[in-house]
Structures are given as C-alpha cells and as structure tokens.
Amino acid sequence: MQMNIQHMVLTISNAVDLVGVTDVFHGRRVGMMAVECAKVLGWPLPTQRLLFDAGLLHDCGVSSTREHHKIIHELEWQDAHLHCEKGDSLLRDFAPLAHLAPIVRYHHTRWEDMAALQVDPTVARHANLIHLVDRVDALATPYYRDESLLLHVAEIRDTISRHRGPLFAPDLVDAFLAASTPEAFWLQMDPAYIPQYTQDMERFRESHASTLGELKQFAALIARIVDEKSHFTAEHSQGVARLARFLGLQAGLNGDHLDKLEIAALMHDIGKLQVPDELLESTGPYSPAERAVMKKHSFATYQILRRIGGFEELALWAAEHHESLNGNGYPFHLQARDIPLESRIIKVADIFQALAQRRPYRAPMPATEILAVLHKMQADNEVDANVVSTVARHLDECLQVALGAVV
Numbered sequence: 001m002q003m004n005i006q007h008m009v010l011t012i013s014n015a016v017d018l019v020g021v022t023d024v025f026h027g028r029r030v031g032m033m034a035v036e037c038a039k040v041l042g043w044p045l046p047t048q049r050l051l052f053d054a055g056l057l058h059d060c061g062v063s064s065t066r067e068h069h070k071i072i073h074e075l076e077w078q079d080a081h082l083h084c085e086k087g088d089s090l091l092r093d094f095a096p097l098a099h100l101a102p103i104v105r106y107h108h109t110r111w112e113d114m115a116a117l118q119v120d121p122t123v124a125r126h127a128n129l130i131h132l133v134d135r136v137d138a139l140a141t142p143y144y145r146d147e148s149l150l151l152h153v154a155e156i157r158d159t160i161s162r163h164r165g166p167l168f169a170p171d172l173v174d175a176f177l178a179a180s181t182p183e184a185f186w187l188q189m190d191p192a193y194i195p196q197y198t199q200d201m202e203r204f205r206e207s208h209a210s211t212l213g214e215l216k217q218f219a220a221l222i223a224r225i226v227d228e229k230s231h232f233t234a235e236h237s238q239g240v241a242r243l244a245r246f247l248g249l250q251a252g253l254n255g256d257h258l259d260k261l262e263i264a265a266l267m268h269d270i271g272k273l274q275v276p277d278e279l280l281e282s283t284g285p286y287s288p289a290e291r292a293v294m295k296k297h298s299f300a301t302y303q304i305l306r307r308i309g310g311f312e313e314l315a316l317w318a319a320e321h322h323e324s325l326n327g328n329g330y331p332f333h334l335q336a337r338d339i340p341l342e343s344r345i346i347k348v349a350d351i352f353q354a355l356a357q358r359r360p361y362r363a364p365m366p367a368t369e370i371l372a373v374l375h376k377m378q379a380d381n382e383v384d385a386n387v388v389s390t391v392a393r394h395l396d397e398c399l400q401v402a403l404g405a406v407v
C-alpha cells in the first residue's frame with residue numbers, strides 16, 4: 001500500500017466535497033482560481049501547486065452540512081474563524097500536509113488584520129488569495145447550475161473590487177481582475193472540465209512513498225473530520241477502529257494486517273459526511289426517503305477509497321459494514337461467503353461502538369444490553385457468530401476499548 005501526497009490531498013478533498021451534498025468541487029474550483037491568479041502574478045509552479053493543494057483542503061474543518069451552507073451563501077459571517085482553526089489543527093500534526101496548515105488558518109482573515117496578527121508575509125498573501133477566490137466561488141455558486149454564470153461575472157468582479165484593501169490585498173484583487181477577464185476563467189469551472197485541470201496539476205509531481213504509520217495517521221485525520229460532524233458521533237470512527245483492531249487481534253490477525261484493518265475502520269463512515277446534519281440528529285424513526293439517504297453512505301465510502309491505488313481490498317472492508325450474512329445488507333446485498341472476516345469485524349465493532357454512545361433518540365447502552373442486541377442479530381444471521389463470541393468473552397474490555405478508556 002502506497003499513497004503519495006496528491007492522493008492524500010485529493011482523498012481529503014473528495015471527503016470534504018461530500019459535505020456540500022450536491023454542491024461539489026468547491027475546493028477544486030478555489031484551487032483552480034488561485035492557480036490562475038498566481039499565474040498572472042508570475043508566481044512559480046511550486047507555489048501554484050501549493051495554492052492548488054491549499055484550495056483543495058482549505059475547508060477541511062467543515063464537516064457539518066449546515067456550516068457548509070453558511071460558507072457558500074454568506075460573504076462574511078461571525079464564526080468563520082472556527083473552521084479555519086479546526087482545519088489548522090487537523091493539518092498541523094500531520095507532517096506531509098503541515099505546510100498547508102497556516103494558509104488554512106488565515107483563509108478568512110481580513111487583509112488589514114494580517115499585520116497586527118504578525119502573520120508571516122508569504123503565508124498572509126497565500127491565505128488572502130485563497131480567501132479572495134473562495135468568496136468568488138461563493139458568489140458564483142448560484143449560477144453554475146443554470147448556465148447563467150457569464151451573465152453575472154461583472155457583478156462578481158464589482159463585489160470583489162469593492163473590498164480592495166481592507167478585506168483583500170490590492171495587488172491580489174488586481175491579479176484576480178486580470179485573470180478573470182477571459183471567459184475561459186469561468187468556463188473551466190464546469191464540472192465536466194475540472195477533472196482534466198486536476199490531472200494537469202498533478203503532472204510532474206515528485207512522488208512520496210508513505211509508510212504504514214503515515215497512512216494510519218492519514219486515516220486518523222479523515223476519522224477526525226468524519227467524527228466532527230456531530231457531537232453524538234464524537235470519536236465514533238476512532239472507537240470503531242480501536243475495537244476492530246482489538247477483535248482482529250483476538251481472531252489471530254497480526255502485523256500489517258491489523259494496521260490495514262484499523263485503517264479501514266477509521267475510514268468506514270467517510271460517506272456520512274454527505275448525510276445532512278438534521279438527519280443525523282433526528283430523534284424520530286426515519287421516513288423511507290430519509291432511510292434512502294442514509295443507505296448511500298457506505299457506498300460513498302467505497303467510491304472515495306477505491307480511487308486510491310492499493311486500497312481496493314481495504315475499500316471493501318470499510319464499505320461492507322452494513323452487509324449481512326443473510327444477504328439482506330446494503331449496498332451490495334453480499335452473501336455470507338463473499339463477506340470477509342475483516343468486514344465482519346468492522347460491522348460488529350461499528351454496532352458495538354454506536355450502541356455504547358449516546359444518540360439523539362436513546363441513552364448509551366450498558367455492555368450487557370449491547371451483547372443482547374448482538375446475540376439477537378446473530379440469531380437473525382446478520383453478524384458473525386465467532387466475532388460475537390469474542391465480544392462476549394471480553395465484554396468489559398470491548399466497552400473500554402470502544403469508548404477510549406485506558407485498558
């Protein structure tokens with residue numbers, strides 16, 4: 001398993017894109033616009049790449065669909081700094097992407113405030129450029145769908161010009177005005193052309209072979225983004241991963257195999273980023289329409305992970321956590337013979353951890369009740385009997401591992 005920096009950046013960006021529900025590619029468009037401005041400014045290719053990556057990741061602190069909505073529909077809003085700080089704290093501890101953290105940190109800071117905050121001058125310019133094009137994309141978003149974007153370009157350029165100085169550095173505004181004069185600047189934001197632009201940006205990058213330890217850190221970063229979605233799910237993915245590893249160990253797995261299992265478990269719910277906050281926090285039984293939305297999440301996990309070279313098997317382990325041995329699970333309706341041990345373990349760990357946590361509609365369940373639920377599911381041939389008996393043998397330990405208490 002190998003993953004280079006581009007893969008990591010794109011995977012995080014794809015995950016964060018899910019939060020837009022149907023409004024996708026915000027990060028890509030911000031990256032593209034920043035690159036186009038950087039070209040006008042004569043900034044070198046490595047800087048253009050840096051800005052593209054910063055564009056892709058600038059909103060990694062946004063896991064909530066409600067917050068995403070605000071970001072796209074308001075020019076400045078009071079709590080903008082929160083997602084900047086969150087994004088900064090996610091990236092700063094992960095060495096391969098730590099260089100992007102300061103840009104993310106200041107991507108909603110007004111230009112006039114940068115000096116007082118003693119932001120490094122280069123970081124300040126890069127962050128302010130991301131800020132500027134981020135707002136351009138927010139202003140343009142209503143018009144991408146109905147093909148009327150070119151009719152609104154003048155008003156978008158006027159809005160940005162009005163903020164020349166206090167909000168945005170004057171020379172960055174001038175660069176944006178020059179870059180955005182040709183229609184091509186806007187036309188290339190069409191979803192049909194974005195993948196090609198992305199591919200062009202990835203050319204001639206140095207490769208970076210990651211270690212398994214680094215992949216685990218990467219998966220943990222993704223897990224933090226997913227778990228941030230709601231306070232009810234705080235640390236859910238991380239708890240599932242710890243428990244899956246524990247159950248895998250009891251089942252005789254070892255070494256790299258356990259690490260792979262843990263990585264898959266950390267990322268099993270990436271697709272949940274696409275579920276609207278209101279639905280995750282709902283207390284009532286789901287309507288058929290709501291259930292249909294819920295059922296998309298493990299398939300979305302699969303689609304994001306399978307794009308990473310070498311992750312094919314792991315993508316399945318992560319995505320099969322709602323499959324059932326009786327063939328009635330989703331999204332693939334796999335039969336028992338096609339469900340590997342790793343997927344069976346993640347499924348049990350997922351159920352266990354979720355039941356052990358508070359949900360909007362119920363209190364946390366004590367371990368004995370969780371076991372009763374698992375036994376019932378085993379009787380219905382939904383979960384693996386061996387995995388459940390491992391849980392039964394180590395019940396208290398499982399609870400502690402799932403909830404993060406020191407064992």
Ligand SMILES: [Fe+2]
Pocket residue numbers: 026030058059071134
């Ligand atoms: Fe943004």
Ligand SMILES: [Fe+2]
Pocket residue numbers: 268269297298321322
């Ligand atoms: Fe799930």
Ligand SMILES: [Fe+2]
Pocket residue numbers: 236240268269350
């Ligand atoms: Fe889950």
